[in-house]
Amino acid sequence: MIEFSHVSVTYDGADRPVLRDVDLTVEEGELCLVAGRTGVGKSTLLGAINGLVPHFTGGTLAGRVKVAGLDTATHPPRELASVVGMVGQDPLAGFVTDTVEEELAYAMEQLAVAPEVMRKRVEETLDLLGIADLRHRPLRTLSGGQQQRVAIGAVLTAHPSVLVLDEPTSALDPTAAEEVLAAITRLVHDLGTTVVVAEHRMERVAQYADRLLYLPGDGTVVSGQPAEVFAEADVAPPIVELGRLAGWSPLPLSVRDARRLARPLRERLAERRPAQAAESSGEAVLTARAVRVRYGGVHAVRGVDLRLNRGEVVALMGRNGSGKSSLLWALQGSGPRSDGKVDILGADPKTLRSRTARTRVGLVPQTPSDLLYLDSVGAECRQADVESGVDAGTARKLLDRLVPGIDDDTNPRDLSEGQRLALVLAVQLAAAPPVVLLDEPTRGLDYPAKRHFATVLAELAAEGHGVLLATHDVEFVASAAHRVVVLAEGEVVADGSTADVVVASPAFAPQVAKILAPEPWLTVDQVAKALA
Template identity: 75%
Template sequence: MIRFDRVGVVYDGESTPVLRDVDLHIPEGELCLVVGRTGVGKSTLLGAVNGLVPHFTGGTLRGRVTVDGRDTAHHPPRELADVVGVVGQDPLAGFTTDTVEEELAYVMEQLAIPPETMRKRVEETLDLLGLADLRHRALYELSGGQQQRVAIGSVLTAHPRVLVLDEPTSALDPTAAEEVLAAITRLVHDLGVTVLLAEHRLERVVQYADRVAYLPGDGTVVHGPPAEVFRDTAIAPPVVDLGRLAGWRPLPLSVRDARRAAAPLRERLTDLPVPPPRRAAVAGEPVLEATGVVVRYGPVAAVRDVGLELRAGEVTALMGRNGSGKSSLLWALQGSGPRQGGSVKVTGAGGGPAADPKRLPAARARKLVGLVPQTPTDLLYLETVAQELAQSDLEADGVGGPTARQVLDRLAPGIPDGTHPRDLSEGQKLALVLAIQLAAAPRVVLLDEPTRGLDYQAKEALTGIVDALAAEGRTVVVSTHDVEFVASAADRVVVMAEGEIVADGPTAEVIVASPTFAPQTAKILAPLGYLTVRQVAAAVEAVEAAR
């Protein structure tokens, strides 16, 4: 169905090819998972399937890419629309209509599908992706995860033979991600749809893959059965990392397979003290106190009378399903978003008087509370990465600490100064905005889905930065659906539902008690209290050292 024959891609002005000598064949009815670090060329590989590369992106395509027998070099995207459906990293950028129902019908209208068929497919897709209650909602009113599901649904209604998905679950909560992946798997198994899917949250998708295409970063692609490819990759989900550590063969790809192999390991770890998953938190005095916060959008109450206290030196994970009010709460705490009721008080550096950031000039408010939004491009407005970083350092006004460039190099090393910010991958954009915000060294750091688009190494670097901020006496709040990141980075977890806080407590207590939020290691080794592979490695190392 999809064939790459000695394919290479070089973008204009670049001497190093993004892809080189790629030979890849994906048969009909197969799900191929594309993995690799941020910026290695995954999006380029996907774009070559429907002709976006090079017809839209420019550059030079060498070799031959064929889809269902059509050579993409001679068929632009519009001539492949009936066979290839594409969902990009930023769903909002691809919307063309105003409401959910209209967006689901739009592609079918362009393909001249009969109205009676369109209506039937819209209803099927609404049910398939859990969008029925949102059918008349405006697209801009939806949460990021809801927008992602609409974007996937708008492609599915055309019944394409090939689906190309660039991080389809990155903005979804665990339950919604499972629903979307189950729907995609049904399309593969029951209808013979071929799926090419790039994703950083491998723990969610690896068990569904028939084939893995791994981009090591030198332009080549290594592909084959998942258990074989992941034996030597630099990145892998926790279930595979645990299998490598324990020496399991074949490597497990699902929690179920891992639990079957884990009995000897559980017995070996029984009665051993569980190493801490991260540094010992030392929570200090309250830095932010919110009382009775209310946020409404017309008749919709997004946040309902929420009270929250954040302490210095503490990392708090804000979790909950899509649309539960997490982003609305963050914007209300930061001061830029709507807030119809309640109060927010943030204590200044050195124990200065508490102030409401909503009532301060932007420059002063930024030094109290910094926020990285779900859509990082909202904060990017200059022509180059260097200009953005320099402006951030200027606005930071000599607060001390690392420069914006130093923070960026820890998160996403190797981004050239002259690159236009909007030419970066989604993960690189997020890293750039995070660096810009951290340059001001605010006392409260709010991160809205910061791991979206980040690979595992970048998440480790982000964890290190979050730890460093907490060690400096700042408080960090991370709104996220990434349970693996929460397990390794958070001291405390706050869970929201329908605009209210329904759980608040230490990380281990909250996430292990929930089948939805429990990380893979906790599921595999339950009832032992391990959250991360690193904890298991530390325990095994201690046993070996004691012998």
């Protein structure tokens, strides 16, 4: 179905190709997982499948890419639209209509599908992805996860032979991600659709993959059985890392298979217990009482009480649309708050001038680039120093500590997701606020980058900051958070230590906890330290 023959891609001004002499074949009805560190060329590989590379992105493509027998060199993306459906990392950027139903119908309108067929496909897709209740909702009022499902649905209505997905579950809660992946595997198994998925949260997808396309970073692509390729890959889900540590062969990719192998490991760990993070005894830097947020007739946050202490990293979890982002913006002061009180070291940020508020609380939104508006990294850092009223070079020093080596002249749009996150975090931390709020900070980060980011958060906590992050990334929460607060329908339904909350939850438990249950192990690092 997909053939790459001696394919190399080089962008203008680059000193080496992103992809180099790639040969691979993907058969009809395969689900392929694309893996690799941030910036190694995964998006370029995906873009080459539907002709966006090089027709839209520019650069030079050598070799030949064929999809369903069509050469992408002679068939531009518009001619491949009925064959290849593609969903990018940012669903909102790809929407062209106003409501969910209109967006689902749009691609079929462009392909001249008969009206009666369009109506039937729209209904099928609404049911397939569980978004029937969103049919008439404006797209911009949806949560990030809801937008992601609509974007996937808008592609599926055209019934493409090949489906290309770039980070399809990054904005979804664990349950919603499972629903989307179940729908995707149903397309693969029942309709023979070929699916190519690039996903940093590989623990969600690996067990379903027929083939792994691994990009080691030198321009090549390693294609093979997932368990075999993962054995040598520098990025791997926790289940694979645990399998390597325990010496399991072949490496398991599902929790079920891992549990069958895990009895000897559980016996070795029976007399040991993971080290518990000490509870913070610091003062409260943020106190919220009876906070409510309402958008018209929609109650997004319903009377939430919350306390955040110095030196504490707290994860805010819950399904898509549970009110996490609305709560963060209400706490920061810029978002709407219909009732309740917020106190950050004696002041409500909503009542403060913006410069003063920056010294109390900083917020990094789901799309960090929303806060970047200048044309170079150096300019962003200098402006942050001015707006925060701090010494010149403060933001730059913070950036070098987070991600060293970024040139001052680099345009922020040319940074990787992890580098952009670090830049925005440096901009916000320049004012040294005691409270740091993060909305889905690990989107677009690979496993090594997330480990580094967890270290950064631990350092911020050690320096006396209080960190509150809204996230669906259960593996990151297991490694980084002291405490977990779970929201549902805008209300707090759980608040406790990370181990107590996530181990008790089938949805939020990390892979290691599921494999080694009933013992309270959360991460591979905990197991490695215990065995050492």
